[in-house]
Amino acid sequence: MKKVQRVMARASLRNVAGTLGVAAMLSSGLALNPVNARADSGSQVQLYGIVGTYVGSVKRSDTPQSTVLMGSGGLTTSFWGIRGKEDLGGGVSAIFALESFFQPQNGAQGRNATDPFFSRNAYVGFQGDFGQLTFGRQRNPTYTAESLINPFSSSTVFSPLVLQTFVTNYGGTIIGDTVWNNTAKYTTPDFKGFGATVIYGLGGVAGSPGVGNLGVHLNYQGHGLTAVLSGQRVRYTAAGPVGAQYAYLAGAAYDFKVVTLYGAWAMTSDVSTPTGSHTYEAGFSIPFTPADFLLAEWARTQRSGPTPATNGFRNTASLGYDHFLSKRTDIYAIYTYDKLSARPTGNTFAVGVRHTF
Template identity: 30%
Template structure:
């Protein structure tokens, strides 16, 4: 990611009313593309996928110094599919679906308004060696209806300098007569030296009370320099069905690259619908901005489960109950 003077000037003119010398704006993004093969009992498919190592996205962010220790900030971020050039999830038009926020920052912390990542999603992201992406990414954030991003959010984030402790409170109003979309969540963590511990809770309203989703997760990691193991527990309960995940992951630096691996189990209260996942991958950094990567993953399903290994931009064949699934990818990611 780099600062682009021309775009910064244009953005400052559009978004800032104060002196340009006190403002800054940045264009940033990621392009990630690869070839992937997905297979299960229903057959196999091979094609181009995207966002396997990092989500493909572009955005604008900026900050204005208001004086007296206060600053105003904005962040606009759009996901897209570089294999087709379209917006996220195959949409014809691009939108700032990933984040669209304005914030006031100061010694009190940050007050943020707008569409943003949910507090409960962040643990599944940070404590997954694959950052929830590609064939190797965790299933712990898409088990039973929990949200990734939420709209109409009001968020409060604590300032730095609290001895490693941090917290986030978040609330989003439902603005629909169906009652769906109201979300309340919180995240509390401590990160000091090699240790990182965090937990989050959240509740999302559905169209009826029976479709409300309760989300709970907790995670811990320790960086030994030669390896960074991480443990994640997550639970999503929707109606009378609860799915729990337990994932052990690790990142191991090797020269200019990194080995990533995870083993996980997913227990479904619906009965004999559990599944297990294993993934291992390697990323080689050609530079600080460019990486080549490859990953292999396998899912083992119980009799009433038909989970498949997935990748963005490529649809897997329809699996059959109790059958295993595999995925392998190779690709390139570039930051700008």
């Protein structure tokens, strides 16, 4: 199966490795004992990551005033990682990945104070003709699927679809993080562009073996088309009995060469409350040159619930210009509009830089 994680705005400019920053620091450590880094021709270790930041005036619809700040990440959340692969024979390899978010504007580890050290991914498993089976802390495939069907990819700062579904400050409708703990994940091999992923998170609650997360995800990539279909169930423990939320996502992107169009629909239903939501997203990206892209996206979420406080609309839209200085470094400028029911308009203006290593 093709790897479904995008780290750049365009597929042709993604997944480029280098030896800068923290990679250089860790590389020096590996160089002291090269036998451990490469025990034989079938064993390898790679250092990689993304570092980025932005400066802007930020105002959501539900905040009284704008804030001028330097923020972490921007188009992609900054992280560094180390991954390894060892050939076990018979077409089977052992694999691992350890990835940590960080905040370049202040040097802090994680996205926030509650993040563990390896907050982005921390897993070990096996890979072969059967697909890939991994265990540990892993990225939520619903979030990965969203990154494929909107022009701002996985951005938790500028993508309206991601903001309205996963970011708490924007009333994120999907319960849970973009990363799940204690998970077993199986990904099928690619079959003519088709693939599937099943992920289960063990609950770890005494006397409640069924309290855990479950996700089933389908995707297709080929002939200019990317399509995703995801469903997940998250169980949670609140003041009362165990609750459960079901979330569904369907979306697609098609590359017409002169423009790529995006569209998505997401739905959540909490059977315990009861509350729910519907989110609709549309967007496009236009490549003016191989290095210049115009990005635009709009998302609208309607919430429903038993009280006026649980009902309402939110409209968020972003317009951006992304320019690649090289295959690994780009700069961008973005405007984001945000409007919540019965609240004033929020306007955000930002410029940023991102480097892949």
